[in-house]
Amino acid sequence: MKRPTTAHNRKWQAPRRFGAMIAALAIALPMALAMALGAPQTALAADAQAAAKCENAVCITANALTPVVTSSSGYQATVTITNATAQDIPQATLNVATNALYTFSSRVDMQAWAEGETAIPTRNVLGTTAVLNLAAGSSTQASVSVPADNDQIKAITTWGPKPLRISLDTGSKATNASLCSFLTRSPDGLRSADTPPLKVTVAMPLTAGAWNVNAGTFTSLVSGDHAASATTQTESIMASDEAQRQTQASLISQHPDLQVVADPSYLATFGDNAPHTAATMQNGFFDITAAGTQATGEFTEAGITDDDWKAGDSNAIAWQGQGAWTMDALTRAARQGYTTVIANADFEAASSASSAAAHTGSYLVKTDAGMVTVLASQVTLTRLAQGQATSDAAAAETTEAGQMARYIAQSAFYQMEQPYAERILLVTFAPGMDAAHVSRMITAMEEASWISLSNLGELEAATPYRTGNQAIAALPKESGVPSQTIAAIGGTLDTLAQARENIERFATKVIVSTGTAGGTADGNGSSPNNESSSGNGSSSATASPNASQSASAGASPSSSASPNTDTQALARQDASATAKRSGDATNWINRLNAAQHELALMSLDGSGLNRGLAAQAKGLGDELFQGVSISPTEAINVVSETAQMPVTVSNSHDFPVRVTVTSKTDSMQIVTSREVEAVVPAHGEVQVTFLIRVLTSGHATAHLALQDSDGAEFGSAHETHISSRLQVSDMSGMAIVVIAVLLGVLGLWRQFHRKKDPDE
Known part of the structure; x- marks a missing residue:
C-alpha cells in the first residue's frame, strides 16, 4: 500500500521566502474574505453556540484568528463580545497582545495557558480597537488588523507557538474579560535551524452519514410492480444526498494529500464520478467494534453474516465504530481479512501513550487470527481537528478559529520538541464531518511549512511504536460502548429479525404458487x-x-x-x-430479501446515525400484508x-x-x-x-x-x-299462524256450544 509522498519534497526544495509569500497570501486572502463577507455558516453557528453559553459575565469568543504568522502576513483577529451581565458597558478597549520572547517548554505548559491557569505576561500589544455602547444582554463583533511591518510582530524573532491574549478593558473589574489562545510564527524570515518537517497523515472516512430510503424503489418493492417480469436485476433501496456527494468530491479533488478511506457501498453511489481514495473500509461502515456486545446468532437472525463486512481487497482498512479496538474486536476484524485498522483519539487517550512525546501512531498486535496493525490517532491534534476542545476549561477552543489556532501551535510544538525524530502522526476526521470545516483545517496544515502531509502507506510501513506484549497491554480492556447504545443495537437487531421473518412468512404462507x-x-x-x-x-x-x-x-x-x-x-x-x-414470485421475494439485507447492514453503521432504517426494513414486511x-x-x-x-x-x-x-x-x-x-x-x-x-x-x-x-x-x-328484525316470512312461520288461527276458532266454537252445568 505504499504511496509516494511528494508534498514535503516540493515544500522544502523551494526557496524559503517564496514559499512563505505563497503561504501568507493563501492564509491572508481567505481571512480577509471571511471578515468581509462573514464566516461560513457552520463556523457562525458554532460561534453563536459558544456565545450562548456565556452567563453572568462578559465573554469573548474567537470568530477568526490568523493561524500562521509569516514575515508578510500580518495578523488579524475577529471576536464576538457578549455582555451577559446586568450592566451596560458604555466604552471599552479590546486589546490583542502576545509575548514575543516566550517559548513554551512543555505540553503541560501549553495546556495550562489554554485553560487560563498560567500568568504569562503579554506585553507586546499587537493592536487595539474601541468597543462602544455594549448594552446588557447584547453582543457585538470587533476586529483588530495588524500589518506585517508592525514593530511588535517584528519583535518575534523565534519561530513557534506564542501565547496570545485577547482582553477587554472596561474600566471595571466586574466586566473585564480575556481569552487565552495561541499565535504561531513560522520560520519564514527568521534565523533558525533548517530541521525536517513533522510528518502528519490526515485521514477522512468517506461515508454517507445518514442514509435515505429511495421512496420510489420502496413503493415498487412492496407493491410488487414489475416484480413478475423475468429480470433479476436488483435496484438499491438506499439513496444518498447528491449535494453532499458533490461537496465531498470537490473536497477530495482540492486536497490530494487527504487520505480518504471509503465505504464501498457509499462509494458506489458516485458512479463514474467516484473520487480518488486511499483505501476502502468495511462495507456499510459496519460497526465491528460494537458487534461484540451482541450474540452472533442475533446478527444471523437479522440477516447479517460475517461475509457482509469482510475485507474487499488487500488495501481495506477497518475504521473504528462506537466501541474500542479491544483484542476481541481486532480478532474479529482479522478473521475477515483486515490487517490494518484505524483507531480514534480515545485509543491512546486512555493509555500511558497520551503522556509520552509525540510518536508514530502504530501498534502491531498479534491476535488469534493473525497480525493486525492499529493506526492510532494522535489525541490532541485529532480532537482539535474534529471540532473538540482539549478541555472544558480551554475557552478559546469552543470555536473553530480557536481550535485551528491551537492545532497549528500544537503541531509546531511537536516539531520543535523532537525536530530530528522519525515519526508520523495520524490525524483523523470523524465520519460525517462538514466538508467546509475539513477543507479549512487541512488548508491550514498544507500552509504550515513545518508540516509534511504523508500517506497511509507510509504510515503503515513505519516502525511501530509498540509491538508484542507492549502493544497488547496498550489495548483497551472494555469495548466502552454505553449501555443505552448496546440496548439500541439490540433493539435494532430485533426489529430487523422481525422484518426478515415477515417477508419469509408472506412468501411461504400468503403468496400462491x-x-x-x-x-x-x-x-x-x-x-x-x-x-x-x-x-x-x-x-x-x-x-x-x-x-x-x-x-x-x-x-x-x-x-x-x-x-x-x-x-x-x-x-x-x-x-x-x-x-x-x-406467475413466479421468486424474483420478487429475492428483491425484498435483498432490500431488507441492505437496510439491515446500513442500520448497524459505526456512526449510529442509521438505526431508523430498521423500522424501514420492518415496513417492507408490514406493507406486504397491508x-x-x-x-x-x-x-x-x-x-x-x-x-x-x-x-x-x-x-x-x-x-x-x-x-x-x-x-x-x-x-x-x-x-x-x-x-x-x-x-x-x-x-x-x-x-x-x-x-x-x-x-x-x-x-x-x-x-x-x-x-x-x-x-x-x-x-x-x-x-x-x-x-x-325477525319477521314471519317462511313455511314454519306460516304453520305457526295457521295453528294459532285453528286454536282460536276451536276456542270460539267451544264457547258457543258448551252445555250449561245444572248447578250453575
Missing part, C-alpha cells in the same frame, strides 16, 4: 360460536357491497375461473401486462332466520394470494359461519360470503380478520354491524 391465480373462494361449514350452523362461502370477481345492505336468505351464485387465468385482467385493462407475468385487505359492509339488516354477509378481499400485489377470512360475532343469538378461504388474483379482488343465522331480534357485531395458511392473523381487523 404458480397455477392457482384464479379468483376463487371456498367456505367451510364450521360451527359458529358453538351454535350448529353451516355456511358456504361463494366468490364474485367484481362484487363490491354497499355501505348498508338488507340481506335476506338465499344463495349467491358461485363464480369459477380457470386456475391459470386472471379473470379480472380485461376489466382492469392490463391484460397485456398480465399476460407477460411469469397490500391484502378486506372491505366488509358497514351494516346489515337481517329480516329472516338466515342471511348472507358479503366481504370483498383485495390484492394490490403482482401475484395472487391465498388467505382465510374469519368472522366472529359478539352475540350467541346472531352468529355467522366461522371462516372462508379465498384465492385473490394479482391486482384484483374477490367477494366471499358468510352465512348469518338469527335466533331472535337484536344487534351484533361481526369481527372480521385475515389469516395466513397457518391461521395467524395479519392486517387490519374490521367490524360489520348486524341488526335483526
Whole structure:
C-alpha cells in the first residue's frame, strides 16, 4: 500500500521566502474574505453556540484568528463580545497582545495557558480597537488588523507557538474579560535551524452519514410492480444526498494529500464520478467494534453474516465504530481479512501513550487470527481537528478559529520538541464531518511549512511504536460502548429479525404458487360460536357491497375461473401486462430479501446515525400484508332466520394470494359461519360470503380478520354491524299462524256450544 509522498519534497526544495509569500497570501486572502463577507455558516453557528453559553459575565469568543504568522502576513483577529451581565458597558478597549520572547517548554505548559491557569505576561500589544455602547444582554463583533511591518510582530524573532491574549478593558473589574489562545510564527524570515518537517497523515472516512430510503424503489418493492417480469436485476433501496456527494468530491479533488478511506457501498453511489481514495473500509461502515456486545446468532437472525463486512481487497482498512479496538474486536476484524485498522483519539487517550512525546501512531498486535496493525490517532491534534476542545476549561477552543489556532501551535510544538525524530502522526476526521470545516483545517496544515502531509502507506510501513506484549497491554480492556447504545443495537437487531421473518412468512404462507391465480373462494361449514350452523362461502370477481345492505336468505351464485387465468385482467385493462407475468414470485421475494439485507447492514453503521432504517426494513414486511385487505359492509339488516354477509378481499400485489377470512360475532343469538378461504388474483379482488343465522331480534357485531395458511392473523381487523328484525316470512312461520288461527276458532266454537252445568 505504499504511496509516494511528494508534498514535503516540493515544500522544502523551494526557496524559503517564496514559499512563505505563497503561504501568507493563501492564509491572508481567505481571512480577509471571511471578515468581509462573514464566516461560513457552520463556523457562525458554532460561534453563536459558544456565545450562548456565556452567563453572568462578559465573554469573548474567537470568530477568526490568523493561524500562521509569516514575515508578510500580518495578523488579524475577529471576536464576538457578549455582555451577559446586568450592566451596560458604555466604552471599552479590546486589546490583542502576545509575548514575543516566550517559548513554551512543555505540553503541560501549553495546556495550562489554554485553560487560563498560567500568568504569562503579554506585553507586546499587537493592536487595539474601541468597543462602544455594549448594552446588557447584547453582543457585538470587533476586529483588530495588524500589518506585517508592525514593530511588535517584528519583535518575534523565534519561530513557534506564542501565547496570545485577547482582553477587554472596561474600566471595571466586574466586566473585564480575556481569552487565552495561541499565535504561531513560522520560520519564514527568521534565523533558525533548517530541521525536517513533522510528518502528519490526515485521514477522512468517506461515508454517507445518514442514509435515505429511495421512496420510489420502496413503493415498487412492496407493491410488487414489475416484480413478475423475468429480470433479476436488483435496484438499491438506499439513496444518498447528491449535494453532499458533490461537496465531498470537490473536497477530495482540492486536497490530494487527504487520505480518504471509503465505504464501498457509499462509494458506489458516485458512479463514474467516484473520487480518488486511499483505501476502502468495511462495507456499510459496519460497526465491528460494537458487534461484540451482541450474540452472533442475533446478527444471523437479522440477516447479517460475517461475509457482509469482510475485507474487499488487500488495501481495506477497518475504521473504528462506537466501541474500542479491544483484542476481541481486532480478532474479529482479522478473521475477515483486515490487517490494518484505524483507531480514534480515545485509543491512546486512555493509555500511558497520551503522556509520552509525540510518536508514530502504530501498534502491531498479534491476535488469534493473525497480525493486525492499529493506526492510532494522535489525541490532541485529532480532537482539535474534529471540532473538540482539549478541555472544558480551554475557552478559546469552543470555536473553530480557536481550535485551528491551537492545532497549528500544537503541531509546531511537536516539531520543535523532537525536530530530528522519525515519526508520523495520524490525524483523523470523524465520519460525517462538514466538508467546509475539513477543507479549512487541512488548508491550514498544507500552509504550515513545518508540516509534511504523508500517506497511509507510509504510515503503515513505519516502525511501530509498540509491538508484542507492549502493544497488547496498550489495548483497551472494555469495548466502552454505553449501555443505552448496546440496548439500541439490540433493539435494532430485533426489529430487523422481525422484518426478515415477515417477508419469509408472506412468501411461504400468503403468496400462491404458480397455477392457482384464479379468483376463487371456498367456505367451510364450521360451527359458529358453538351454535350448529353451516355456511358456504361463494366468490364474485367484481362484487363490491354497499355501505348498508338488507340481506335476506338465499344463495349467491358461485363464480369459477380457470386456475391459470386472471379473470379480472380485461376489466382492469392490463391484460397485456398480465399476460407477460411469469406467475413466479421468486424474483420478487429475492428483491425484498435483498432490500431488507441492505437496510439491515446500513442500520448497524459505526456512526449510529442509521438505526431508523430498521423500522424501514420492518415496513417492507408490514406493507406486504397491508397490500391484502378486506372491505366488509358497514351494516346489515337481517329480516329472516338466515342471511348472507358479503366481504370483498383485495390484492394490490403482482401475484395472487391465498388467505382465510374469519368472522366472529359478539352475540350467541346472531352468529355467522366461522371462516372462508379465498384465492385473490394479482391486482384484483374477490367477494366471499358468510352465512348469518338469527335466533331472535337484536344487534351484533361481526369481527372480521385475515389469516395466513397457518391461521395467524395479519392486517387490519374490521367490524360489520348486524341488526335483526325477525319477521314471519317462511313455511314454519306460516304453520305457526295457521295453528294459532285453528286454536282460536276451536276456542270460539267451544264457547258457543258448551252445555250449561245444572248447578250453575
